[in-house]
Amino acid sequence: MKEKYKVTNYPSKNMKTETYKVGEVFVTKHYYDAKDAYIRELIHVEEGVKEVKHFSVKGVLAKVEYFVKELRHGIETKYSLAKADKSVKSTKTYENGKLHGECITYNDNAKVIKQEVYADGKLVLKYVRNDANKITNIQIVDQGSTLNLPATEQERLQENMQKNPDWFK
Known part of the structure; x- marks a missing residue:
């Protein structure tokens, strides 16, 4: 179940970001500014490790990277x-x-x-x-x-x- 759910929008009213927590995992989704837009970035943070997945405008996975501190x-x-x-x-x-x-x-x-x-x-x-x-x-x-x-x-x-x-x- 999603906790601490928060959404921000572009001036066009399209969804810009979506943030929530599922158990111990924090999730942030950044979207492209378009109707029915694909996710631009998907960020998971769990146990101090941030995984960032980058996607193209067409929704194709472009890059995965990890961060600690x-x-x-x-x-x-x-x-x-x-x-x-x-x-x-x-x-x-x-x-x-x-x-x-x-x-x-x-x-x-x-x-x-x-x-x-x-x-x-x-x-x-x-x-x-x-x-x-x-x-x-x-x-x-x-x-x-x-x-x-x-x-x-x-x-x-x-x-x-x-x-x-x-x-x-």
């Missing part, structure tokens, strides 16, 4: 609007408001076109791929920041250095 935190996912089938366009990993972890961009065929790894907001690694989409090289952009990489990325870097030393030439 108003700082980006977790994986931000952008979706391809052209396909409207939740095809992932890119992912970025945040911690305490800074890029921290793997960031990947995909083409329309779901092939990786850019793969980078960040630590505390600094670009540390770039993965270089050939036309067949195979990794051919890993560039260490900031040697000093490799120790600040997330544990999984440090392990993967060490493993790649042992198994594929030619990638680091």
Whole structure:
């Protein structure tokens, strides 16, 4: 059951925002200014984590992002609007408001076109791929920041250095 229900409207009388609480979850919906408009943003706040879903004018999911204490935190996912089938366009990993972890961009065929790894907001690694989409090289952009990489990325870097030393030439 919805508690603390509140609605605001645009000057056109179309619904602008809708806010309410369901159990322990706070929900906010922002709408486009049009008759029978789709939701522009859907915000859920539960246990200190804010999930924000962004939608296009046609109602297609465009992006999902997370915040903790108003700082980006977790994986931000952008979706391809052209396909409207939740095809992932890119992912970025945040911690305490800074890029921290793997960031990947995909083409329309779901092939990786850019793969980078960040630590505390600094670009540390770039993965270089050939036309067949195979990794051919890993560039260490900031040697000093490799120790600040997330544990999984440090392990993967060490493993790649042992198994594929030619990638680091």
